[in-house]
Amino acid sequence: MAISFDLTENTLYSRAYYHDVALKQMRPISRKYDDEEHAFPQEWVDFFWKHGRKGPQGGPTDGPSDGFVRVCVQAEELCWGDAGLYLRMPTPALGGSAVSAAGSKEQRKRFLSRFNEPEGTPCWGAMAITEPGAGSDAAAIETTARLDGDEWVLNGTKIFCTAGEGASEAEGGFVVVWATLDRSAGRAGIKSFVVPAGTPGMKLVGLERKLGIRVSDTATLVFEDCRVPRENLLGREEVKQRKSGADSSAGKPGFKGAMATFDASRPIVAAMAVGVGRASLDFVKEELSRQGFAIRYDAPRYDQGAIERDVIEMEAQLQAARLLTWRAASMMTRGIPNSLEASMAKAKAGLVVTEITQKAVEILGPPGYSRKLMVEKWMRDAKINDIYEGTQQINQLIVARRILGYSSGQLR
Numbered sequence: 001m002a003i004s005f006d007l008t009e010n011t012l013y014s015r016a017y018y019h020d021v022a023l024k025q026m027r028p029i030s031r032k033y034d035d036e037e038h039a040f041p042q043e044w045v046d047f048f049w050k051h052g053r054k055g056p057q058g059g060p061t062d063g064p065s066d067g068f069v070r071v072c073v074q075a076e077e078l079c080w081g082d083a084g085l086y087l088r089m090p091t092p093a094l095g096g097s098a099v100s101a102a103g104s105k106e107q108r109k110r111f112l113s114r115f116n117e118p119e120g121t122p123c124w125g126a127m128a129i130t131e132p133g134a135g136s137d138a139a140a141i142e143t144t145a146r147l148d149g150d151e152w153v154l155n156g157t158k159i160f161c162t163a164g165e166g167a168s169e170a171e172g173g174f175v176v177v178w179a180t181l182d183r184s185a186g187r188a189g190i191k192s193f194v195v196p197a198g199t200p201g202m203k204l205v206g207l208e209r210k211l212g213i214r215v216s217d218t219a220t221l222v223f224e225d226c227r228v229p230r231e232n233l234l235g236r237e238e239v240k241q242r243k244s245g246a247d248s249s250a251g252k253p254g255f256k257g258a259m260a261t262f263d264a265s266r267p268i269v270a271a272m273a274v275g276v277g278r279a280s281l282d283f284v285k286e287e288l289s290r291q292g293f294a295i296r297y298d299a300p301r302y303d304q305g306a307i308e309r310d311v312i313e314m315e316a317q318l319q320a321a322r323l324l325t326w327r328a329a330s331m332m333t334r335g336i337p338n339s340l341e342a343s344m345a346k347a348k349a350g351l352v353v354t355e356i357t358q359k360a361v362e363i364l365g366p367p368g369y370s371r372k373l374m375v376e377k378w379m380r381d382a383k384i385n386d387i388y389e390g391t392q393q394i395n396q397l398i399v400a401r402r403i404l405g406y407s408s409g410q411l412r
Contacts, residue, residue, distance in 0.1 A: 005323060009059075010066070013056055014055060014059075017055065018056075018073075018074050018078055019080070021078065022078050022082070025044065025047055025052075027081055027082065029082075030081070031377070033082075033085065033214070034215065038207050038217065041215055045090055045122050048089050052089070053115070066330075068267070071268065071329070072270075072271035075271040075275065076274050076322070078275065079273075079279075080275040080282075081279075082215075082381075083276050084212070084381065087213060088215055090124055090166070092125035093126060093167075094261065095125030095126045095163075096111075096115070096125045097261045097264045098176040098192055099234065100264070101260040102192060102235045103234045111125075111194055122166075123167075123170045123171060123172030124163045124166035125163070125174055126163040126166075126173075126175045127161070127175070127178075128158035128161045128164065128221055131157060132159060136391055136394045139187045139190065141179065142156060142180070142183075143223065144156060144180055145179035145193060147230070151229060151230060152228050152229075153225055154179055154193060154223040154225075154226040155224060157220070158220070158221045160208065160388070161175065162216060164217060164218065164220075164221055165217035166217060167197060168195075168219065169197055170197055171198070172197065173196070175195045175221065176192050176195075178190055178192050181237075185239045185240070188239055191234070192233075192235070193228055193233055193234070194234065195223075195232070199226060199227070201223060201224050201226030202223055202226045203221065205220050205221070205222050206219070207219055211383060211384075212381035212383060213384055262339075262342065263338050264342075266343060266346040266390065267328040267329045267345050269349070269388065270324070270328070270349035270350075271325050273353035274318060274321050274322050274352075276353050276357065276378050276381050276382050277314075277357060278318060279374075280357045280375055280379070281314050281318060281356055281360065283374065293307070296308060307363060314355075314360075321349040321352040324341070324349070325345040325349060327345070328344070340403070343395040343398040343399050343402070346389060346390060346395050347392055347395035347399065350385045353382040354385075354386055361379050
């Protein structure tokens with residue numbers, strides 16, 4: 001079956017709306033909150049909670065929908081505005097993706113309905129995976145969960161939790177915490193638990209100072225005898241002991257269900273990267289045009305100048321990343337397994353946005369490197385897309401495993 005990436009009228013209308021939001025609401029405060037790291041962007045949070053989360057009003061309502069592709073188009077437009085502010089939006093975010101991927105119908109209603117209520121105060125969702133001793137290898141998680149009566153007791157430390165401040169402290173927020181029930185079971189022992197904001201034993205102990213996306217609240221959370229109801233476990237409680245030499249991730253719904261979160265989140269991160277890359281590319285083309293420099297697309301490559309070749313290559317790579325992203329998103333919409341395609345999109349977009357933003361600074365010379373222009377900020381914001389949601393190396397490893405048919409135990 002052929003896949004068309006001609007966007008529907010609904011998505012085109014939505015793209016125009018969110019581009020307007022990015023231009024009028026995000027760009028004017030982008031530099032301010034880059035300078036004032038960790039300052040709370042009250043005006044942006046209030047706007048998005050009251051207006052942005054509802055999406056465009058009116059416009060075409062009939063006809064087919066692009067499904068998850070539309071979500072990626074929205075992410076691209078808003079990250080064209082500012083990637084850090086995008087991560088500060090009061091939404092379920094990664095925590096919501098985990099609940100949607102591995103939670104029951106009752107859990108989805110209980111933890112996600114708040115974000116659709118017309119009233120109430122802003123709240124956030126977050127996911128806590130990374131630890132001081134466990135980064136890309138999620139199976140190395142040391143945070144523990146033990147059952148005590150009708151409650152799970154969590155103990156451990158989580159770092160680099162995007163939206164961790166809002167999710168752990170704002171009423172209605174929640175953090176999805178990955179923990180092990182049995183270290184000897186390997187990946188099979190990893191489960192995820194929903195910890196509502198304000199739960200005793202969950203402590204926010206610090207926020208990271210970062211190269212880019214500085215307005216984003218990247219938190220360190222400590223769990224000390226943190227108790228949550230038994231029904232807050234996502235997936236099944238059973239832990240099946242692995243056999244010697246077996247791939248511990250195979251056939252284990254707990255870990256596999258948690259990992260399915262990335263099949264949804266990686267295309268979104270890829271779309272975010274495309275948005276930052278497009279911001280840089282758009283600015284370069286506008287600046288070249290302002291200086292009277294025209295890109296000759298119809299000229300033979302040997303007759304083009306270095307800048308012309310660079311800009312055309314930047315455009316081609318950006319479009320390749322976008323199409324890979326939309327493909328992964330389209331597959332998810334249709335219920336087709338997309339783990340390979342999600343990792344391909346994430347790896348490609350992370351590499352492309354890093355190259356495009358660096359090239360933009362290079363083309364613009366000293367002004368591009370200075371704080372007079374936004375391109376230096378976009379270059380800093382870009383790099384995280386090659387790191388979170390699985391590093392470039394991890395995603396390439398996943399792609400290789402899927403293509404070659406190897407397990408995680410066979411190809412490391």
